[in-house]
Every structure is written in structure tokens, then in C-alpha cells.
Amino acid sequence: MVQLEEYIPIVGQSTVDELRMLARHLEGKQVQNINSTAVGGGVAEILSRMIPLLNQLGVQARWDVIKGDEKFFVITKKFHNGLHGVPVTVSDDEYEWFLQVNRDNAQVLQSAGLVFVHDPQPVALIDQDKHEGRKWMWRCHIDFSRPDRKIWSFLEQYIKRYDVAVFSAPAFARSLPIPQVLIAPSIDPLSDKNKELPESYIDSVFERFHIDRSLPVVTQISRFDYLKDPLGVIKAYKLVKKHLDVQLVLAGGGATDDPEGPAIMKQVEDEAAGDKNIFSLFLPPGSDLEINALQRGSTVVLQKSLKEGFGLTVSEALWKGRPTIASAVGGIPLQIAHKYSGILTHSVEGTAYWIKQMINEPEYARKLGLNGREHIKNNFLITRHIRDYLLLFISLFHQGDVVSL
Amino acid sequence: MDEFYFHTKLDQSILLGIKARNLSELLAGVQGVPESSIYYHTHRYLRQHHFLSPEPPNDFAYWITDVLNEGSLAERISSVDIIQFHTLEELRNVFVDILQSHMDSTERMPSAPAGQEFHFMAARTFVLRTPYVAHSLQDFVESLKLISHGSLYYHIFEAKLRLEKGENDFSRWFRDLGKMELADMVARLDPYTYTLEGLRSMIIQLVQVHGTA
Numbered sequence: 001m002v003q004l005e006e007y008i009p010i011v012g013q014s015t016v017d018e019l020r021m022l023a024r025h026l027e028g029k030q031v032q033n034i035n036s037t038a039v040g041g042g043v044a045e046i047l048s049r050m051i052p053l054l055n056q057l058g059v060q061a062r063w064d065v066i067k068g069d070e071k072f073f074v075i076t077k078k079f080h081n082g083l084h085g086v087p088v089t090v091s092d093d094e095y096e097w098f099l100q101v102n103r104d105n106a107q108v109l110q111s112a113g114l115v116f117v118h119d120p121q122p123v124a125l126i127d128q129d130k131h132e133g134r135k136w137m138w139r140c141h142i143d144f145s146r147p148d149r150k151i152w153s154f155l156e157q158y159i160k161r162y163d164v165a166v167f168s169a170p171a172f173a174r175s176l177p178i179p180q181v182l183i184a185p186s187i188d189p190l191s192d193k194n195k196e197l198p199e200s201y202i203d204s205v206f207e208r209f210h211i212d213r214s215l216p217v218v219t220q221i222s223r224f225d226y227l228k229d230p231l232g233v234i235k236a237y238k239l240v241k242k243h244l245d246v247q248l249v250l251a252g253g254g255a256t257d258d259p260e261g262p263a264i265m266k267q268v269e270d271e272a273a274g275d276k277n278i279f280s281l282f283l284p285p286g287s288d289l290e291i292n293a294l295q296r297g298s299t300v301v302l303q304k305s306l307k308e309g310f311g312l313t314v315s316e317a318l319w320k321g322r323p324t325i326a327s328a329v330g331g332i333p334l335q336i337a338h339k340y341s342g343i344l345t346h347s348v349e350g351t352a353y354w355i356k357q358m359i360n361e362p363e364y365a366r367k368l369g370l371n372g373r374e375h376i377k378n379n380f381l382i383t384r385h386i387r388d389y390l391l392l393f394i395s396l397f398h399q400g401d402v403v404s405l
Numbered sequence: 406m407d408e409f410y411f412h413t414k415l416d417q418s419i420l421l422g423i424k425a426r427n428l429s430e431l432l433a434g435v436q437g438v439p440e441s442s443i444y445y446h447t448h449r450y451l452r453q454h455h456f457l458s459p460e461p462p463n464d465f466a467y468w469i470t471d472v473l474n475e476g477s478l479a480e481r482i483s484s485v486d487i488i489q490f491h492t493l494e495e496l497r498n499v500f501v502d503i504l505q506s507h508m509d510s511t512e513r514m515p516s517a518p519a520g521q522e523f524h525f526m527a528a529r530t531f532v533l534r535t536p537y538v539a540h541s542l543q544d545f546v547e548s549l550k551l552i553s554h555g556s557l558y559y560h561i562f563e564a565k566l567r568l569e570k571g572e573n574d575f576s577r578w579f580r581d582l583g584k585m586e587l588a589d590m591v592a593r594l595d596p597y598t599y600t601l602e603g604l605r606s607m608i609i610q611l612v613q614v615h616g617t618a
Contacts, residue, residue, distance in 0.1 A: 014553035018413060021533050145520070170524030173420035182418040182526065329520060337450075338471055391417045391531060401441045402567070404532045 002049070002190055004056045010189050011383045019383065022390040023057035025405055030060045030112035031393060036076065036121035038065045042185065042312075043118050043141050046385070049188055053386055059393070062112070066105040066122045071097055076121045079155070082148035083120070095154060099124055114393055123158045135396045138162040141185070143309045143330060144172035163396055168310050169331040181392060184334060186385035187315045187376070192288035194319055197296060205293035211247060211279055216359045219249040219298040221291055221316075224265045224282075227307045228252075229327075231264075232348050234271045234278065236304070239352035241277075244359055251281040251294055296320045300358045300365070304351055305329055315380040318342060318372030323358045323365035325351055335380060341372040409578045411537040411548055413556035414563055417529040418445070425523040427516045428473070431465070432504040434525050440493040442527040444567055447487060447496065449528075465500065468523045473515045478507045488595045492569055530567075532559065542582070542616040546609055554601045561596050561604065575608065587615040 008016050033051070035043050047063050054061035068076075075094045082088040106128030116137045117123060126136050138159055144167065156176070159165055164179045173180050187194050206213050218237060222228040230250050237248040250268065265282075272278035283290060295301060301317035301324045308330030315335050317324045326332045328344040336342035343354045358365040378384070394405070421438060425431040435443070446464035462470070462483030470479035481503050490496045508514075517523070537552055539545035549557075560574040570577065572592045579588035590611050596604050 012553075014551070014556075017535075018415065018533070018553060018555065021413075021535070022415065022531075167420060170420060170526060171520065171522070173422045173524065175422045180420040180422060182420050333521075337467070344471075387415060388417070391415055394531065395417055395529065398531075401439070401527075402530045402532065 001052050002188075004053055006190060007381075007383050011377065011381060015383055015387075019057055019386055019390065022387065022394065022405075023054075023059055025394050026059050026390065029114060029393065030062070031114045031116060032109075032112035033061065033063045033116045033118065034066060034109065034122045034125065035063075035118035036066050036068065036073075046185065046382075047118075049191075049382060050386065050389070053382070054389070057386070057390075059390070060112075064109055066101070066109070066125075068101045068105075068121070072101045072121075079120050079151055080142065082151040084143055085146040085148070088148065088151075090151060090154075099127070103128060114396070117162075120155055123155055126158055126161050136162045137164050137166060137392065137396075139166040139183075140172065141168060141309070143169075143307070144174065164392065166392065169334060171330075181388075181395075183385070183388040183392065184331060184380060185310050185312055186380050186382045187312055187319060188382045189319065193292050194316060195292070197289070197293055201289075202293045202297045205290050206297050209249075209279055209281060209294075211249060211297075213297060215277075216244065216246045216299040217249060217297060218246055218300045218302060218355055219251065219294055220302040220304065221295060221313050222252045222303065222305070224250075224252060224268060226264055227305060229304045229306050230268050231271060232306075232351070233302055233304050234268070235348045236302075236351040236355060237278070239349065240355045240359075243356060245277075246355075246359065247277045247279065249279045249281065249294060249298070251279075251283055251291065253283055253285065253287075291316075292320075295322060298322055300325060300355055302351065302355075303327065303332065304345070305332070308332055311335070312380075314342070315376050318369070319376045319380075321366075321369040321373040323369045324372060325354045325358070335376070336372070337375070340368075341375040342368055407578070407581055409539040409545060409574075411535045411539070411552050411556050412532050412559055413535050413553055414530050414532045414559040415555060417531070419527040419529050421525045421527055423525040425517075425525070427514050428469075428475075428478075428504060428508055429514065431468075431523055432501065432508065434523070435465070435497060435500050435504065438525050439527055440497070441529065442525050443493050443497045443500075445526050445528040448562060464523075468517075472517045472521045472523075475507075475515065478503070481507070486595075487566070487597055490566065491571065493566060496566070530563065542584070542612055545578075546612050546616075549605060549609055549612075557601055557605055584616060587611060590615060 004016060033047055037044050051061050051063050075098050078088045078090050102122065102124035106125050111134060114135045116139060117125060118139045119141055123138060160177050162178055164181055165176060166181050166183050167173055168184055170182060211217060220233050224230060233250060240246055268280055272280055295317050301322045303311055303314050303326035305311060305327050310331035314324055314326050314332055318335065324342040325345055326336055326342065328346060333344060336344055338344040345351045345354060421442060423434055425434050449464055466479045466483035469475050469482060485499055487496065535552060535556055537548040539548050564570045564574040565572055576588040576592040591608060594607060599607060
């Protein structure tokens, strides 16, 4: 298990000391996290790393998972799609089943003093709370900028009974009668995806994929998904190629549960056909070290998404000091201040222009990368995430804009 | 001699659920949001990008430049000399005046594309006492080398403008010690034009050179 002390060489003693000082204000408090899956997905990943660290700080944190049948998860998948703006129809019977499953879970879950509910699936647990004085927090991890109206008004009747709602990006905030707090997600600098790697290992990964490190390498790491715009990335590469010898790496997992996935993969392969400098790498699950090496060995990293929840691949690239060009969507503008810690673009042509700038002006690119790494160190590592959670828990017991603890 | 207790502060970012798509909505927001929001949008970059020099502008100027492409207005907003204000209300009024006079001078009303609206937020601040205490100027320098950015930030920026103490905490303590020249020199610094590390080094240097005078 990772120890809190292992972060000191990365974030400094004073950052870890501040976490300890904050945690002392939560002595005797129990925090219960509740979500709907123990494995897979970003929420489970962050909770599995966060809970042991909170306990090391002396906060009694635990994690419970609600149980539901297939029908329940079909309904919550509809909620998920509808909240992302996809047209869906949820019947009255389905709303009722959603509530019934929440009621059943409320019967068996032993709630702590602080209840931290993640995402919409367990949101209605609060309906069964008969214990006065218990504090309820609701954390939304998904893009909430244009939700389906009917689903939103159904969920809102429960959300507004919480003590606080937490969102990942400013655009996801709603008009609500309860306080709303911004807590961005984070990356773990000690995980396989982000830890330091020996240069020899990075070389070996590039050799395995036959990528030439003596030529510039432009890389996008993401699923083969329409919203990640791999075809736009290839168009930008082709504009750059008119002037520079460059290689393009598109690496990520196949989106097998996405009906559009195979069509996108086929289009990428067609577009890349005959160009030996385009590398489409379909990586299996568990390829974190390879992804880490590809990011570290790249000249420029792209994230040319059309839509993003948060886009943590940007933080991953910046943490490795890579000059990064990304679309100004979702949480990406929080991670990049344009021309200071990276480049924000809005088009294929803009992306191509900045790729050329980065390759032709390596000193400017290096400075952007250094600034980017520093920005991620201060704002998007797991230690900042823990600090925000501790502040969230403490804030439930205080009033006012400036609080002396 | 009185001790100096170093404190630190940690901010929670509050989402106000108010957004602006154009200058008119930005003006309405600036007029109506709580002071803690004006503070947030004029100081966020300092905390999040404190290693950068030159410092990026405040959130209002950044959005006006990069989303609305109104360069001359952005320059006026970004060059507001925050150090000369003693209250957030005064600072708010300056932004209101600049936005209002710009809108009076032009018919143009550019709009932000969907997804790039300005989102008003606010800072909720939690103050903690650190283990660092100075009994002398020598102690002070040793502690100043070790305190976090949050601590330095609290005593310099937060104390003067948000807590309306008139000047930064360090200068007030130096005055209590009778070190008037040192107090004046630290008070005269424009902290908004340094990185936090640069500011730390400058204050240490001033104490070492002028503290014994």
C-alpha cells in the first residue's frame, strides 16, 4: 500500500503537513463513501487510492457499494446517457424501480455521520434517512452541462436535500438551493501510468512499436471514439507533414461497448493506410506502463477531443513535462492556461499550426512543458484532491467566507 | 517582544451557478456577486500559477482576451493595480467602471461560443495556525524559508485586501518591533508582480539587509 510519506519528495513536506493539520479537525468523524461499482471506472479507481490515504491521516473513511439488478443498471445507464445530452425515454415504472432499489439498499447500509454519495445511482438513499444531524454530500463525476430536463428534475428533488453538491468543472454547476463546490479530479504520480520511468524502458517501448525516436513524435492517447476526434488528429498531422518529417501515434483501447467504435476504427485505418509514419496502437487493458512511456517519449502530446468530462490525459501529459495541445472543452481549460502551460485550440488548422510551432521552437515548447508540470503538481495531484475532500468534510461544520480553524 | 505566529490558509472553490456569455452579463455578474467572488477571480491565478513570470492576468481579463477577443478592454482590466486598493468593494467598483465605459463606447457585443462562458465562482477560506513561530527577526527568516505558499499568501495578500487590515501582516509585526524602515519597504513591494518564490526571497533579503538597522 502506498504511504502518505512517499508523496513528500514530490509535493513537499509542507503540503503533507497541511493535510495532517486539516485531518486533526475530523477526529472521531466517520466518512462513508457510497457508489455503484467496486471495480472499473474512474470513481472506483480514485476511491481505491483515496480511502487508504484518508485512513492514514486518521479520518475513518470507508467505502460501500450499492447492489442492483440488471434492470436497475439499464435504467441508470439511461440516466447517464440522458445527463450527457443523449435523447432517452425513462418510463414511470423505471423511475419507480430506481427508487425501490435505493430503498432496498438503504435498509441494509449502515450510514456513518458523513455520507458521501457518488454519482446518480445511489442519489435517492437520502430519502430514507431518518437520523437528524447526519451530513450528506453528493458528488457528480460526469458532464452535467446539458442534461435531459426530465431526468434532471427527477434527480434534483433528491440532490437539493443534500448539504452540499460537488462538481468537477465550473460548467457543470446548476442553479440549486444548496452550496456547490468545485473539486477537480486528480492523477496519482505514484501509479504505473504516471511514475518516473528509466529512459531505457521508454526506448524499449518505442522499439517494440517500431517508432523512430530520432524523428518528432506527436501522440494522442485516448479511446477510439468519435468524441476524441482521431480523424481530426490525422487531418492535422497531414497538414503538418507538408512541412515537417513527423510521426503520429494514436494509442488507446478499443471501445467495444460503443456501437460507433468499430466504424471509427475502420475510418482511422483507412485514413492511415499507406502512411508508415502513422501508428494506430490498440492497447489491451493493463497497458499503463506502455502509455506512460509513449507519453514521456513524445515530442508533442495532443488531446483534440470534441467533448470531455474532464480529460485527465491532459494532466498525465503535462505531469510528464510534455508540451500539450488540447481542445478547449470540458475540464481541459482548467488544466491548461493558453500559451502559459500549454496550448488550447478550436480547430484542425489551429492544432496543425501549434504542432509546427512546438516542433520548430523546442525551447518555447520545453518552457510550456515545465510550466504545465508545475501547474499539475500544484493543482491536479491526488494530494490536492485529498485536501479538497478534507476541506469539504470540515466545511459542513462551519459558516462564513473566512473560517478560522 | 511579541511573537509572530505563522498561519496558513486553504481555499475551497464555490460554484455560484451564475454565468456570463457577453460583456453585459459579465458586468451584471461583477455587480451582483459576493466579494469573495471578486477576490477569487482576481487572485486565482496567483495561487494556481504562482510559479509563472510574467503572471497571467486575472480571470476577467483572461476571458475577455481569449474568448471575446477584446484586446484593449482586456488590457485595461488586467492592468488594474490591485495593490493600491484596501477593500474588495473598491476593486469591484473599478471593474464596473471599466466595463461600463467600454460598453458605452461601442455597439459591439461579442458573445462567447457555447461551452466557453464565464462561470462566476467564489473562495471560501480556512485558516490554520502552523507550528512556525518567530520570536526574533532571525527566527522569522528561518521560518519564512520553510512556510508553505499558502502561508506566505495568507500574510501578504489575504491580510491586506480580504481581511482589510490595511497592510500585510509582516509589515505590521515589523512596526510592532520598531523596525519602521523594514516595515515600509515590505509594504511598498508590489507582490502581484512577483512569483511567490521570488516574493519569499525578496522579503528574506530585505529582513537580512534592513532588519538590523
